[in-house]
Amino acid sequence: MAVQGVMDILKNTNLQEIGVSFSLADLLRDLKIEDDKVYIKLFSPSEKYHDYLKEKAETVLKSAGAKTVQVEFTSEPPKQKQPPQPPPQQNPFESRKRIPKVKKVIAVASGKGGVGKSTVAVNLAAALKKKGYEVGYLDADMYGPSGPTMLGAKDKQVTATPDNKLIPPQSHGIKIMSIGLLLPSEDTPVIWRGPVLFKALSQFLFDINWGEELDFLIIDLPPGTGDVQITLGQTAEIDGALIVTTPQDVALIDVKKGIQMFNEVQIPVLGIVENMSYFVCPDSGKKYEIFGKSKTEELAKQYNTQLLGKVPIEPKVAEFGDLGIPVVLAKEDSESAQAFMEIADRVIKKLSEQQ
Structure with a gap:
């Protein structure tokens, strides 16, 4: 049968x-x-x-x-077939790598543009260099690279090793890499779609020959919470992030988004830097809070981080930045320069506490 x-x-x-x-x-x-x-x-x-x-x-x-x-x-009922189990979801952060020849990597970010993020990034790099550390500056703001201008490196040349590793030039003793150094002119726009952008970012992270080991690499991120930040969080080990803001409520709203984004990509937030915090009248010495009373410290406590420092509005900061000299180096006795030096001290302390 x-x-x-x-x-x-x-x-x-x-x-x-x-x-x-x-x-x-x-x-x-x-x-x-x-x-x-x-x-x-x-x-x-x-x-x-x-x-x-x-x-x-x-x-x-x-x-x-x-x-x-x-x-x-x-009398046993039929065994129910178990539905197929989805494969275990891979942790997107397991494949993160250390950036070669770099001890500590610090990302400088902002929730929105126009708050002076790059000013803070280059002056933090200069402050660390002034303290005797080997420092590199990586401009990850591919669409708006301002690092070469602010560090006086617009005319510097990027070279390469025989194995096609990029060799960054130096300015003020700081090694600098930026897409701005690879463009035909500073007027040339970067018109890239995502895949090309990510390939360039990956090369900047892992195919740079920094020479002697850096103590600190400052990564100047584009504003916002977009693909570059996520890609960075998934590919490279970042030791901490600074978020730059102004005292305005509209800027502080985006700080919250930035903190939450870094939490999601598992990058420690070292603290918040309040830029353009106040203005001191040179005639009277009176302090004016141009953007209103600061709420940054209150916000920092709310999100279990800290206010690393307040940088005042000083015309010399922008003037020296346009000349390619960080105010930390150009006018070290200024209130802004002293603020950046104190911020650098607090960053070093925060990183040492992680160990």
């Missing part, structure tokens, strides 16, 4: 006599056939119907040609 033939017989054998609407095939749990011998196992939770089911099965199968019919019963 063929298996399909037996199955057809069992499917066509209804059990209406005992008040159920299914067939013997619905109760079948096992089936074995050897020549004209048939073995079946049926599901029946109660012995009440065993005799009836056995007689029914023997009758229909023997009438179809079976010489011997063996019927057994089980």
